[in-house]
Amino acid sequence: MNIIEKDRQYLWHPYTQHKTAATPIAIVKGKDALLWDENGKEYIDAIASWWVNPFGHSNTFIADAIYKQLTTLEHVLFGGFTHEPAVQVAEKLIPMLPSNQQKLFFSDNGSTSVEVAIKVALQYFFNKGEKRTTVIAFENAFHGDTFAAMAASGISFYTQAFQGMFIDVVRIPVPTPGNEQASFDALQAVTKSHNCAAFIFEPLVQGAAGMVMYAPESLDKLIEICQENQVLTIADEVMTGFGKTGKNFACDYLQQQPDMMCLSKALTGGTIPMALTTFTQELFDAFYDDDINKALFHGHTFTANPTGCAAALASMTLLEQPEMQDNLKRINQQHLAFQERIKSHSRVVTTRVLGVIFALEIKSDNAESYYGTMRNKLYNFFIASGVILRPVGNIVYILPPYIMTDEQLQKVYTIIEEAIEIV
Numbered sequence: 517m518n519i520i521e522k523d524r525q526y527l528w529h530p531y532t533q534h535k536t537a538a539t540p541i542a543i544v545k546g547k548d549a550l551l552w553d554e555n556g557k558e559y560i561d562a563i564a565s566w567w568v569n570p571f572g573h574s575n576t577f578i579a580d581a582i583y584k585q586l587t588t589l590e591h592v593l594f595g596g597f598t599h600e601p602a603v604q605v606a607e608k609l610i611p612m613l614p615s616n617q618q619k620l621f622f623s624d625n626g627s628t629s630v631e632v633a634i635k636v637a638l639q640y641f642f643n644k645g646e647k648r649t650t651v652i653a654f655e656n657a658f659h660g661d662t663f664a665a666m667a668a669s670g671i672s673f674y675t676q677a678f679q680g681m682f683i684d685v686v687r688i689p690v691p692t693p694g695n696e697q698a699s700f701d702a703l704q705a706v707t708k709s710h711n712c713a714a715f716i717f718e719p720l721v722q723g724a725a726g727m728v729m730y731a732p733e734s735l736d737k738l739i740e741i742c743q744e745n746q747v748l749t750i751a752d753e754v755m756t757g758f759g760k761t762g763k764n765f766a767c768d769y770l771q772q773q774p775d776m777m778c779l780s781k782a783l784t785g786g787t788i789p790m791a792l793t794t795f796t797q798e799l800f801d802a803f804y805d806d807d808i809n810k811a812l813f814h815g816h817t818f819t820a821n822p823t824g825c826a827a828a829l830a831s832m833t834l835l836e837q838p839e840m841q842d843n844l845k846r847i848n849q850q851h852l853a854f855q856e857r858i859k860s861h862s863r864v865v866t867t868r869v870l871g872v873i874f875a876l877e878i879k880s881d882n883a884e885s886y887y888g889t890m891r892n893k894l895y896n897f898f899i900a901s902g903v904i905l906r907p908v909g910n911i912v913y914i915l916p917p918y919i920m921t922d923e924q925l926q927k928v929y930t931i932i933e934e935a936i937e938i939v
Contacts, residue, residue, distance in 0.1 A: 666678065
């Protein structure tokens with residue numbers, strides 16, 4: 517049997533209805549912004565494989581760091597033990613974060629980083645003798661697939677099978693242009709009517725909702741409202757972190773600072789699953805007590821895996837390089853130029869750009885579902901054309917590796933222009 521036949525026999529894929537889904541593509545090799553399938557066909561990975569490969573595939577700098585760590589200390593439990601790579605990650609990352617972030621908690625993916633943040637928010641008040649059970653989130657948010665993260669997410673078809681089983685979450689409108697005051701008013705109302713522990717948000721860009729963007733000033737106002745009402749704030753930077761918005765973190769655009777941040781995806785350059793939740797000293801101190809029951813009883817077998825830490829250190833080192841920072845600016849300029857070229861097209865409703873993120877909405881006569889006809893037609897066209905893009909309904913977005921060449925970007929733009937004409 518070949519790879520596809522064995523896959524069909526043994527494997528269950530994410531977000532897939534196997535009865536109706538197309539046959540998956542067997543990828544055998546990747547280098548920089550390119551992937552190759554078992555038949556030798558080449559693909560441009562224009563979404564960095566779900567936003568995790570900012571430095572491209574098979575990056576030798578990260579691979580060498582991983583190899584060196586594997587031959588020194590591949591793993592040791594983090595309960596009762598520590599190691600230098602974990603400390604080095606903290607020493608490198610904390611100066612990059614908002615100045616109030618002082619403590620790191622390791623886990624293994626974006627969902628679990630959110631899970632940790634929500635648990636800390638709820639237990640923080642419990643440890644202080646307060647009962648706060650409500651979490652505030654945006655409409656159409658996506659924070660992951662573990663239970664608390666799923667509860668905070670607002671994309672219903674992901675969660676409809678589990679309604680009635682979640683923690684208490686109240687949603688407010690996203691402060692997109694023209695909707696700012698409605699968002700502010702809704703947050704004020706929720707903080708008065710519920711015992712709110714935390715407000716979780718994707719800062720500036722809602723990824724899974726179709727790269728929906730809103731202004732830093734609006735998020736600053738929402739954080740101020742939370743601060744006035746003693747509600748903790750959680751910035752889910754799993755997607756936006758490590759350069760995607762043009763700065764290290766989307767929160768770098770803000771005047772206010774969140775109480776917690778969730779990081780994963782690009783943390784290790786797409787090599788090893790790892791996540792971090794970061795905290796203020798005040799949050800940590802609420803768990804620091806003679807009473808063992810006030811400790812944070814949460815952990816993962818691979819917490820602070822040394823090999824993952826080595827990958828994260830290499831990834832952050834690459835991000836800091838002047839050449840990589842220049843790449844962020846270069847891609848942003850290319851996106852802005854494409855936006856000027858395409859925004860007046862009769863079938864384009866809106867376009868938006870932030871950092872290396874580009875999104876456009878294609879005009880549709882019908883309400884487009886997340887995995888609807890237009891989306892599938894677009895996806896199939898992109899794949900046939902040798903470009904990996906995953907539209908969200910009628911929204912097409914690009915989130916490329918930072919090392920993607922101008923020539924490759926222009927090919928992606930051209931394929932999108934061709935796709936607009938055929939749907």
